[in-house]
Amino acid sequence: MQLNNNSNSSSKSRPVGRALAAATCALLGVQATGSLAKGQPGEWDVETALLVYSEADDRVQAAEPVISATRNFDGERKLNLKLVADTLTGASPSGATPSELPQTFTTPSGNGSYQIAPREAPLDDTFKDTRVAISTNWEAPINRDYAYSLGAYGSREYDYISTAVNGTLSRYLDNKNTTLTGGLSLGLDLVDPVGGAPVGLSRMPLSNNKSQADFDQEFAATRESDDSKTVIDALFGVTQVINRQMLMQFTYGLSYSSGYLTDPYKILSVIDDASGANYGGNLIGDDGNPVYLYEQRPDTRLKQSLYWQTKYMLGNGDIVDGSYRFMIDDWGITSHTLDLKYRWRLGKSYLEPHVRYYLQSEADFYKRYLTASEYNAGAPVMTEASADYRLGEMTGLTFGAKWGYRFDDDRELAVRAEYLTQTNDGDQGFGSLASQDLYPDTNAMWLQLSYSF
């Protein structure tokens, strides 16, 4: 009996102390966790990381250092600066199909060619690049009920420049239990592909069986001038505190891009569908070489997405983080993304396993290959086509984990590893094409080391 009384009064008193501490911090405007170290005005909080990325089968390898610094000012205002560099090497699928015979392709610059062995997946490995990106973001409250943010972004690689500015406005309701956010982003990208942008669905010139002068002429004829792409993004979000342990966010996003949306380095194979010995093989053109076409995508794209995230803290302090994203666009692609993380909190360190499941349908204009009939001797029946596997039917599964150690309120060291497997599906081909592996898996692994101080 006495034990009950004691536990009753103690369960009432203990939350009072903690709750009172939280209330006092709200009054004084300091962080409720009592950790005044991070987020103190006049200090820089810096996060540095190095990511190493590697795909199986000699495909893309990348190393990416990042540094992100946030400076806090009085009154909950903060400025963030972020610098990212990534160096990319290795090969990626060009969109062509594997064949019984060896294949030769022209490099994007037009100054060379590369060979692919029989039955080997055509990968274009002339793709080496370093990209540098810098972004900045400023956040500040307007008054008790409103806050805003402004951001800018710029990145440069040798064939691509991307710039964007964005702004958001947030409104707090119900004691900051509900936050409504609206945002707009405007971006302009400049595309300057190596060798110039190819004319969509024009034939890739091949140097075999012809003079250099003829090849050069053919190459020049398939070039377009430099191009650009504008992107307008809008988002509307609601963040809602559900209860003491749970927080949710719903975001609706809209993205409209217009301009040069095609990948200048991707091609499609044209497959002979005439009955006979070459049924299912590469169509041979008038110059005795196989026919490959540069891809062409539409010049506008409208994407809409719905995103829902929940964070839930369990009784023992562990945290579950789950999210679902639904995306649909006017290219005919629908995708679902399910992401789940569980953070085990163990004193000064934590371990967070992670799983992500991704499902995507193919674009309306996705074609693993074109048939000779569709190619129609140089006057293709369609205006858009792409064999880029990233626009096809795809399932992706990622498994990973992150381990972190917190030295104190300011400093943390963390290691993260993720492993991704992507499988694709679609048209299985016909004739001799049907015996090729048209949809190899993509397996990638990345490792990240980070240190914050």
Added chain:
Amino acid sequence: MNTIAVSAEDNPAGHPLPRLLGGQSSWQGRFEAMASPCEILADGVTREYAERALAYAAKEAWRLEQKFSRYVSGNPVDRINRSRGEPVTVDEEMALMLDYAAQCHDLSDGRFDITSGVLRRAWRFDGSDNLPEHEHTSALLKLVGWNRLSWQGPQLTLPAGMEIDFGGIGKEYAVDRVLLGLKRSLPEGGSVLVNFGGDLACSGPRTNGKAWIVGMEDHQKLSDSSETLSLHGGALATSGDSRRYLLKNGVRYSHILDPHTGWPVPDAPHSVTVAAPTCTLAGMLATFAMLQGAEAERFLEQQDVQFWVQR
């Protein structure tokens, strides 16, 4: 010793100017505010910094005194107390204070109530045996109760006859505000302690890593500290009735009134001192403990803080 110049605008109550003593990077600044002797101790700083710190501390303390005192005619609290039931729009700082008062009212089950100030009309704690009539206190109870007013930020509507009084929060809040302001500009290796009449907070240990030595007043002697505390960081606040009580028939009536009954909380300790990360929190925990009366020690044991209770 030198006197710090403060303009009349920053010193509306006309307090004596602050004085700076000390030398060799160890300074002691003194002034008066909120009916208490106030001091700023600074270690490992130059004279220029100490002068600036003292000037800032005095100005900020006087600003808060003017804003939250119920004796200053025309200030926000006065306007609220004279609003006669009309809604009053308050500024951000006052809104945060009212939110805090609301939370403290809730967390103390209504024992902490900033509308209970009107009860002082019945009670005069001068050490005599003049207890008020029950009818008087019952009548005043009709004007007491946080639930009787309407606080919907940024508007406060106080029924006619009621009053709000920030006496239970003001001094400790001022200590924290001044300390936060000083910490922002504190040079590397410097440390500072803010002490307003026994409610104090520091930025960390002294420059040589040693603790600040704080004297604790003993209620029975009423002067001359005997016990001392070593403070390495955080804050201390005391809720006590050393000089304010009534004594009748051997029963001591402390000045901590229960807003539900209008009478003092029975068996309240003589004083409670609490150590906590901030002065406001320490002061509020001490006040809550006093309001628990006989249960003060048990309450503080469960809050996981260091405390000293004198009975």
Added chain:
Amino acid sequence: MPDSHLFYRSRRQTRNALTLATFLTATVLTAGCSNLGVKPWERDLLADPDMQLTVSGVDAGLDDHIYFSKEASSGGRGFGGGGCGCN
């Protein structure tokens, strides 16, 4: 023609999308703000840095960039985060 039977024609997808959108909006609106939320002094757990919606902006940025270059979708939680030549 895709072998996979997991995906239907665009029109049905659009209908599904609209249904989902309506459902989510209705949930948010009917849930309302009246019985959801906490008092200011109950924010102790939510104030934990690990309870932020995005705990590490750096991790999120790196992963977003990887998935942007490997998939047809991007964004969701916030803005795309900047373009690149990788897609």
